[in-house]
Amino acid sequence: DGGITQSPKYLFRKEGQNVTLSCEQNLNHDAMYWYRQDPGQGLRLIYYSQIVNDFQKGDIAEGYSVSREKKESFPLTVTSAQKNPTAFYLCASSNRDLNTGELFFGEGSRLTVL
Amino acid sequence: GQNIDQPTEMTATEGAIVQINCTYQTSGFNGLFWYQQHAGEAPTFLSYNVLDGLEEKGRFSSFLSRSKGYSYLLLKELQMKDSASYLCAVNPGRRALTFGSGTRLQVQP
Numbered sequence: 001d002g003g004i005t006q007s008p009k010y011l012f013r014k015e016g017q018n019v020t021l022s023c024e025q026n027l028n029h030d031a032m033y034w035y036r037q038d039p040g041q042g043l044r045l046i047y048y049s050q051i052v053n054d055f056q057k058g059d060i061a062e063g064y065s066v067s068r069e070k071k072e073s074f075p076l077t078v079t080s081a082q083k084n085p086t087a088f089y090l091c092a093s094s095n096r097d098l099n100t101g102e103l104f105f106g107e108g109s110r111l112t113v114l
Numbered sequence: 115g116q117n118i119d120q121p122t123e124m125t126a127t128e129g130a131i132v133q134i135n136c137t138y139q140t141s142g143f144n145g146l147f148w149y150q151q152h153a154g155e156a157p158t159f160l161s162y163n164v165l166d167g168l169e170e171k172g173r174f175s176s177f178l179s180r181s182k183g184y185s186y187l188l189l190k191e192l193q194m195k196d197s198a199s200y201l202c203a204v205n206p207g208r209r210a211l212t213f214g215s216g217t218r219l220q221v222q223p
Contacts, residue, residue: 031209033210035213040216040218041215041216042118042201042213042214042216043157043201043203043213044213045210045211045212048209048210050209056210058210090156090157096209097209102147102159102162103147103149103157103211104159105156105157105158106156108154108155108156
């Protein structure tokens with residue numbers, strides 16, 4: 001079945017360590033997105049990519065990095081520069097033209113910094 | 115900037131009707147989305163409005179007034195499984211959705 005797979009589902013890291021969250025989709029979508037969600041909050045956009053080898057900063061990109069070397073994959077690295085990385089991270093994909101399409105979400109990755 | 119406002123919490127009774135409001139002020143507008151999110155899970159798509167008026171889909175309906183920057187999600191015949199957060203999101207034209215903080219709905223017996 002088509003869908004979006006995020007891994008790992010749960011991740012613990014020590015302060016000062018970088019960590020990479022994986023996101024893979026087989027929906028043949030051009031666009032992919034990373035959002036962060038804190039308890040009781042909505043989703044905030046970290047990065048998004050409309051096409052391979054191109055990506056744009058969202059509202060809270062500081063302390064994060066991404067790559068888009070393949071259409072199917074959009075990994076997110078949470079660097080040590082991110083001051084408060086403990087959160088629920090959601091990856092999504094869509095057709096490039098959001099005017100007609102919806103976002104399809106993965107099941108999320110919950111990151112806890114110890 | 116982008117600003118999307120929703121009530122933080124609402125409570126309703128099983129079998130009743132509830133209306134969740136959303137107001138928005140965004141730099142552009144290419145459509146408004148409603149998503150449902152159960153605790154600890156990913157959001158799932160409920161509805162999409164780009165023109166003024168009401169869109170109905172089973173027990174769920176969504177309304178949009180672009181001139182007022184206003185939308186609502188109407189849930190009929192509430193069921194216990196409808197207890198969830200409901201997220202209002204706008205496509206401001208930069209090809210990534212901007213989300214409100216969500217409304218946590220609790221359905222009581």
